[in-house]
Amino acid sequence: MRRRGIGALAVLALMAGCTTGSDPDTPEPSPSPSVDFQPGADGAGDPYFPKYGNGGYDVAGYDLALRYDPKTGKLAGTATITATATQDLSRFNLDLAHLKATEVAVDGTAATSKAEGNELVITPGSGIVSGRTFTALVRYEGTPSLLENKALGNGGWIRTPDGALALGQPESASTWFPVNDHPSDKATLKLAMTVPDGVEVLSNGVPGERPSKDGWTTWNWSESSPMASYLATVVIGQYRITTSKHNGLPMVIAIPESLPANGPSAKSLARTGEITDYLATQFGPYPFTSNGGVVVDEDKIQYALETQSRPVYGQTFFTNGENLGVVAHELAHQWFGDSVALDRWQDIWLNEGFATYAEWLWSEHSGDATADELFTTSYNTFNWAEIPGDPKPARIFGSAVYQRGGMTVHALRETIGDEAFFKLVRSWTADHRDGNVTTDEFIKAAEAASKKDLTKFFQDWLYGTEKPPVP
Ligand SMILES: [Zn+2]
Structure with a gap:
């Protein structure tokens, strides 16, 4: 971040105490090893922010199919989360702020869930043994809003006049999808965001197909490199998008229609490839499979953030003309912070x-x-x-x-x-x-x-x- 003004595995869930009446002539079966299923922790245990994220599992990927209506500010959809238990789990938490889960299933079987503050507590029908990979499906809806943080600044979803954007550090992702919101649990992200025709959607990674049906368009984005949750972003609204190739990788740059097409922000971001190439001579090969940047014209965003493979820059950086320093800063984070990520916030x-x-x-x-x-x-x-x-x-x-x-x-x-x-x-x-x-x-x-x-x-x-x- 830079602020303006400062520089399914073959493992069976073994149920404890599962015995059957046995014929006296057949030998007693050896008893099943008893598994002591326990709840996953409600925090990842970061020394600075112990309640951020959760314990007991490790997410590999988030697959989101969402719909957002800029006219109402309502978001609805499904998150499919692939994770591996790191302990014998009786239940586990996901972070989900201000949104309501309407249906939860684990490995295709309905699970019970309840909201506790900004946590969604999920209890599967049976325990999940340590080391087992499982899929959690969460259908959810609501009107997303920010996570308030007086000390560090608010983070997360902001509704804008023409759409919305989700951005923030150290926490933001839980305002738009159920997540293990701590950088120590990196995961891939696939997003299919459906919006009215004529509205643009930007996110991390490689752009996919963009089918349209009944007045709604689905924008597909895929980040295939594991990503810390605060580096996930979505920007929705009226944007001029330039898609090109740089060193064989998709380069996607987006400038709001409210700003000039060839103004200082556009000119600065147009240097993204050149600056990336220079940094690669210093730091080693660029670590991701796409690149680019998004400028947002929103007064609440007085910073730029190194959202993975596609930094988001507040327009504030370009009010006095071109600014390549901030572009170099956010691109450097693709190596330092994104690819090589923190295990705990103290080491920022x-x-x-x-x-x-x-x-x-x-x-x-x-x-x-x-x-x-x-x-x-x-x-x-x-x-x-x-x-x-x-x-x-x-x-x-x-x-x-x-x-x-x-x-x-x-x-x-x-x-x-x-x-x-x-x-x-x-x-x-x-x-x-x-x-x-x-x-x-x-x-x-x-x-x-x-x-x-x-x-x-x-x-x-x-x-x-x-x-x-x-x-
Ligand atoms: Zn920074």
Whole structure:
């Protein structure tokens, strides 16, 4: 994110206590091992936000078939969720905010469900043994709305004059589909969104067929790389969509019809391919199978977000003309944050530090201020009391995460040298592609790439409250 103003498996469910009357002449069957089915946790256990997401299962994919009417603001449809139990599950939760589930089934059999706040608690007819893959179908409907978050900013579904959009970090997806809303559970996303003819729909991934029937058009989108839930987006309204190919991959760029077709936002996003290619020379191959960007003309969106394979940019970034820094920032997140995703929110400097650094690299590449000059400016003006390694929940979008995170990346490069630094960056993005990481893993990787003990370096730069010396 960048804010405006700051830089079915063959496993049987074994039922406990299942005995039958037996003939005295036949030997007693050996007793079935008893399975102790327990409820999945109502949170994923993130140290900063323990109630975000859920426990007890791991989602592989969401398949959404939805219908949205801009005239009424109502959303309705079906989510089919493929997941694997990570414990013996008696029941499990999905996050679903402000929407009503009308029918729930697990593996094709009706399941009971109840809403508890923003959680949908699903109890299948029988327990699900650990390691078993299952399918949860949720039919749901309602008028979607935001998740209010005073500390971090509201996230999720916003109705707009011509449609709607769903965007937000650290939580947003539960406002439009039932989800395990935590980045540690990445999953693929297929979306079929039906809207009135003449309305456009943008989302993540590769565009599919667009059949129309009885005045309604279904837009198909598919993101085949596992994705953190907050990186899922949908944008509905009046848009000019440009679809092309870049390096053989679909490039989809959308500009609202309310903005000029060749204005600063359109001109900036038109550079997406070129900026991606430059970043690939620094970070390694682009990790996804599509690319692009969407500009939204909505006052409530005073930020840009690295929604996977298709960042969404608030128009606010382009009011003073072209802005390639923000494009470089969101595209850098495709490697850092999206492909290589967080396992816990505390480590968000791994996303934002690299995205900030990418802005500096792009600046230098463009002939503007060098990365070293931008580092120095930040270094001389920074308040060192705030630490990026443990920013605390209310400051996960604070300047320490961004500016000091970026400085940490540059200071690391200066400490271990260009050869080790770029070897580290490229092996990091390759080794953890489509995965989840922690700061400790990054420190170990940096030490391995540089063959140096970097304990003191990372202590000073990520956790120290005094200005560290320039390397
Ligand atoms: Zn960012």
